[in-house]
Amino acid sequence: xxxxLLSAALAALIAGPALAGKAFVSNxxxxxxxxxxxxxxxxxxxxxxxxxxxxITVSPDGTKLYVCASDDxxxxxxxxxxxxxxxxxxxxxxxxxxxxxxxxxxxxIANEDDNLVTVTDTETRTVLAEIPVGVExxxxxxxxxxxxxxxxxxTTNMAHFISTEDYTIKHNILVDQRPRYAQYxxxxxxxxxxxxxxxxxxxxxxxxxxxxxxxxKISFDVPGVQPEWLQxxxxxxxxxxxxxxxxxxxxxxxxxxxxxxxxxxxYILVGQRVWQLSFTPDxxxxxxxxxxxxxxxxxxxxxxxxxxxxxVGQQPWGVVTID
Amino acid sequence: xxxxLIPLFAVLIWCVSALAAAAIDVRAAVLRVDYPTLLxxxxxxxxxxxxxxxxxxxxxxxxxxxGGFLGHTYETLQVAVPPEQADAxxxxxxxxxxxxxxxxxxxxxxxxxxxxxxEGGALVFNATAPDVDLRDANCRGNLLHIAPSRSxxxxxxxxxxxxxxxxxxxxxAGSNPEDTRLADxxxxxxxxxxxKVVEDRTFEDTGGSRRTDSGHVLxxxxxxxxxxxxxxxxxxxxxxxxxxxxxxxSYHLWTPRPVMGSGGLRPVTFHGAHEAWGATQYxxxxxxxxxxxxxxxxxxxxxxxxxxxxxxxRAQTAEPDGVRDYALSDEFELAAFKGQKVTFRDWNGQxxxxxxxxxxxxxxxxxxxxxxxxxxSPLDTMGLDRAESSCTAFE
Numbered sequence: 001x002x003x004x005l006l007s008a009a010l011a012a013l014i015a016g017p018a019l020a021g022k023a024f025v026s027n028x029x030x031x032x033x034x035x036x037x038x039x040x041x042x043x044x045x046x047x048x049x050x051x052x053x054x055x056i057t058v059s060p061d062g063t064k065l066y067v068c069a070s071d072d073x074x075x076x077x078x079x080x081x082x083x084x085x086x087x088x089x090x091x092x093x094x095x096x097x098x099x100x101x102x103x104x105x106x107x108x109i110a111n112e113d114d115n116l117v118t119v120t121d122t123e124t125r126t127v128l129a130e131i132p133v134g135v136e137x138x139x140x141x142x143x144x145x146x147x148x149x150x151x152x153x154x155t156t157n158m159a160h161f162i163s164t165e166d167y168t169i170k171h172n173i174l175v176d177q178r179p180r181y182a183q184y185x186x187x188x189x190x191x192x193x194x195x196x197x198x199x200x201x202x203x204x205x206x207x208x209x210x211x212x213x214x215x216x217k218i219s220f221d222v223p224g225v226q227p228e229w230l231q232x233x234x235x236x237x238x239x240x241x242x243x244x245x246x247x248x249x250x251x252x253x254x255x256x257x258x259x260x261x262x263x264x265x266x267y268i269l270v271g272q273r274v275w276q277l278s279f280t281p282d283x284x285x286x287x288x289x290x291x292x293x294x295x296x297x298x299x300x301x302x303x304x305x306x307x308x309x310x311x312v313g314q315q316p317w318g319v320v321t322i323d
Numbered sequence: 324x325x326x327x328l329i330p331l332f333a334v335l336i337w338c339v340s341a342l343a344a345a346a347i348d349v350r351a352a353v354l355r356v357d358y359p360t361l362l363x364x365x366x367x368x369x370x371x372x373x374x375x376x377x378x379x380x381x382x383x384x385x386x387x388x389x390g391g392f393l394g395h396t397y398e399t400l401q402v403a404v405p406p407e408q409a410d411a412x413x414x415x416x417x418x419x420x421x422x423x424x425x426x427x428x429x430x431x432x433x434x435x436x437x438x439x440x441x442e443g444g445a446l447v448f449n450a451t452a453p454d455v456d457l458r459d460a461n462c463r464g465n466l467l468h469i470a471p472s473r474s475x476x477x478x479x480x481x482x483x484x485x486x487x488x489x490x491x492x493x494x495x496a497g498s499n500p501e502d503t504r505l506a507d508x509x510x511x512x513x514x515x516x517x518x519k520v521v522e523d524r525t526f527e528d529t530g531g532s533r534r535t536d537s538g539h540v541l542x543x544x545x546x547x548x549x550x551x552x553x554x555x556x557x558x559x560x561x562x563x564x565x566x567x568x569x570x571x572x573s574y575h576l577w578t579p580r581p582v583m584g585s586g587g588l589r590p591v592t593f594h595g596a597h598e599a600w601g602a603t604q605y606x607x608x609x610x611x612x613x614x615x616x617x618x619x620x621x622x623x624x625x626x627x628x629x630x631x632x633x634x635x636x637r638a639q640t641a642e643p644d645g646v647r648d649y650a651l652s653d654e655f656e657l658a659a660f661k662g663q664k665v666t667f668r669d670w671n672g673q674x675x676x677x678x679x680x681x682x683x684x685x686x687x688x689x690x691x692x693x694x695x696x697x698x699x700s701p702l703d704t705m706g707l708d709r710a711e712s713s714c715t716a717f718e
Contacts, residue, residue, distance in 0.1 A: 094604075094607075112601075112604050113604055113607045113608070115388055134388055134389055134392065135385045135388045135389065135608075136601065136604050153389075154601060154604075154658070155385055155389075155604075155658065156385075156388060156389040156392070157389070157636075157658075158389070158392060160392075169392075172392045172393075174636065174637070176656070177656050177657060177658040177664055178601075178658040196658075197656070197658040197663065197664045198656060198658075198664070199664075226701060228663040228664065228700070228701070229663075250662075
């Protein structure tokens with residue numbers, strides 16, 4: 001423990017005076033949002049986040065926090081500096097995960113119960129479209145050029161590629177059981193889809209026009225961990241496209257994958273039932289939400305090591321960071 | 324968004340995408356044999372008219388949503404008959420050209436109907452019969468078991484008892500043949516996992532009506548007397564498949580002990596309050612469609628149709644042999660709201676699956692329990708393992 005603290009201190013020293021950023025963690029069971037200082041790793045505060053807060057994201061300017069309040073059937077909105085609640089957004093029933101387009105205008109929300117993706121205008125707070133997708137829509141990813149939204153459906157087991165121009169599905173790709181998360185590389189040339197029950201991550205190359213082609217599948221193997229507990233959920237890719245980090249749920253590990261060769265390089269031990277991931281804006285740290293140990297783990301991205309864990313609220317689910 | 328455009332659009336996608344496959348219209352049947360039975364002890368256990376069929380409706384809808392993207396359609400016929408009409412119903416199903424058949428019936432009927440289906444080249448899914456024999460000496464190559472066996476259920480309960488360190492059992496079994504078979508499964512489970520049956524008793528089924536105005540008064544006086552003078556034990560294991568005494572046990576024992584098995588904490592494939600692993604979504608879809616809570620029979624039928632749906636989606640086949648071969652292959656895996664994939668045992672056609680332990684209102688635990696290890700899959704710690712099964716129909 002001492003060594004961990006020491007290396008954390010060392011890392012902070014080397015980093016020099018960092019900007020005091022914040023991480024917001026949605027606590028699914030606690031119905032709260034925990035705010036963590038990403039310089040000191042101290043908890044700043046915890047405030048009510050609505051009923052069963054899960055998906056969490058921020059506006060491009062970092063001023064508004066959006067939270068899928070699943071059991072309230074709305075997206076709750078908070079001021080990121082005062083934590084004051086702002087007018088909510090309509091989301092359709094049981095919103096779980098969503099993705100905000102880079103302009104911050106349209107929010108694409110997966111409605112697990114209704115086989116729909118709801119498109120909500122964040123300015124007018126109105127629903128622009130409801131797009132029928134497969135059974136139990138969950139993961140939401142967006143191409144960097146914002147032309148495609150990718151939704152994964154957990155029981156249909158497909159990645160649906162939805163055009164943001166006309167809200168129709170242009171491509172469907174079958175993946176392994178219970179796909180949870182879709183993540184494009186920053187240059188948009190590759191997409192990764194995690195399959196929780198299948199235990200795999202499907203890699204697709206994305207053509208200029210957005211057409212996907214499956215190029216490989218990543219499997220995991222950790223000595224001493226039963227293969228059925230290697231359940232890929234959240235995933236993030238470094239902006240240079242070199243490293244893919246995959247949260248492995250009840251295996252309590254984050255896999256480090258070479259995002260080009262698809263080779264698994266390492267497994268980082270984190271808290272229990274690791275769910276979602278978020279980089280800090282400078283990409284120095286990767287934060288993981290650990291649902292069964294009620295904490296987040298801070299991973300030093302360059303070192304690919306866990307350096308600290310921070311207790312948050314009950315059953316942390318999602319995490320997002322701002323400068 | 325005009326929903327009517329979607330199917331047309333889906334067809335267009337299917338034409339151009341890498342998923343290109345032939346259009347398949349999948350037709351299946353659910354055959355339910357309704358036996359004359361006494362009323363259940365609890366009104367909550369009254370059987371709804373659409374028992375099992377409701378799972379077929381949801382199965383068709385879930386498969387159909389996926390099929391909409393691939394050019395596949397799903398339609399499942401529902402047939403409910405008294406036992407004397409079961410054979411004629413199977414003949415009619417086969418005459419109608421249906422070759423994927425889900426049966427809800429007792430073991431003897433399942434076996435006879437399965438053999439009849441085999442003559443027509445049909446594949447049968449057993450959705451309810453728990454008899455170990457059907458997975459053992461009397462297995463059939465065209466019969467896949469969605470329902471867990473008595474030994475899987477008993478092992479699920481036994482593992483929980485052992486995990487709790489409740490190693491000394493008072494086994495109280497009914498006097499009907501099924502109760503005896505279930506009690507045998509519990510005795511085997513005790514031996515398998517190192518528990519001990521310290522008291523082994525039979526509770527006679529004397530028949531009679533279940534519905535009386537003040538039955539609890541007698542039960543309250545009688546049951547403590549019936550359960551006294553028992554060796555020290557940690558838990559009562561009840562084997563009562565006909566539902567005539569186990570549900571009364573929990574608060575009427577001479578020595579206060581937890582009850583498991585047919586009363587108290589029961590092993591089930593599913594129940595209407597199960598919410599873990601995304602099951603809430605199944606529940607809300609089911610309730611919106613049927614107006615009631617899901618029963619294990621509904622879930623089992625839904626799961627059978629999802630097995631068929633996976634074969635159609637991944638292997639592009641709705642032929643009985645094709646579905647069977649795919650289901651038994653290494654490629655097959657299915658998410659079933661149990662936290663891990665379910666697969667089939669290729670030596671006897673039994674679905675490997677976690678078993679929920681249900682107290683009548685919540686999922687208390689899920690077996691297999693932590694620490695019960697197996698060289699292939701922890702799920703194979705429950706029920707007949709490869710080496711124990713004398714089934715040869717799958718070789």
